Amino acid sequence: MVSYHMTERIPPLYALRAFEVAARSCSFTRAAQELSLTQSAISRHIRTLEETLGCRLFERNGPRLSLSDEGRRLSSQLKIGFRIIEDACQPFRGQGANLRLKSPSTLTMRWLLHALESFKRPAPALPVQLSSVWMDFDSVDFYSEPFDCAILLGNGNFGAEVETCKLFDEWLIPICSADTLGDQPWGTERLQAAELIHPSSDRRDWRRWLNRMDLAGQVTLSKGKVFDTLDKGAWGVDWRSVSGR
Secondary structure, eight states, X not given: OOOOOGGGGSOOHHHHHHHHHHHHHTOHHHHHHHHTOOHHHHHHHHHHHHHHHTSOOEEEXXXXXXXXXXXXXXXXXXXXXXXXXXXXXXXXXXXXXXXEEEEEHXXXXXXXXXXXXXXXXXXXXXXXXXXXXXXXXXXOOTTTSSOSEEOOOSSSOSOTTOOOOOOOOXXXXXXXXXXXXXXXXXXXXXXXXXXOEESSTTOHHHHHHHHHTTXXXXXXXXXXXXXXXXXXHHTTOOEEESSOO
């Protein structure tokens, strides 16, 4: 009969937590912000976990970071595991029930925080635990993610088991500084020559707008700067609409 200590089979919990958070956004910087650690600490935790498991969890393609096949499998299981741990600890916190809400970060800053203040007045007894996310704001898995409700971007079809309520429409409008706008009309050539600003690494917003304007494939999306939120790209700039709206 073979006996062993269970702890010898489990990687360090802090390393698992660091990986789970980093895997959500594929960003060590954002994981460090969420866990109040340094980026180098997150990197060390991930390296420790990779050495313990004997496999690579992330792959780097230039400046972009993505999950390996092993990383995707581990991430999906850890989401479930940490949700179980959180649910198990919740009754012992002495705080009563919390409404756990997931929301895109820019929407949180520009609208949700003010809306929650209005919500607290008629319902002060229901604490709201808010998690703002930089990415992964068009889907939610209530079985594996630690949320009770979520504000998502989409057409409302998020699964038969999810009850939805439309809040408002989102309008995508390209804008630029007044100096960049100039007096000449904007066409494909000017867009191709311009330095585009992207709020996400997948560049989805510009891709959606170009598709809607029948300009798909006519403007290179791989160039330009990527910001966590558009607010960072707009600091100190007098913006004007490119599309005339």
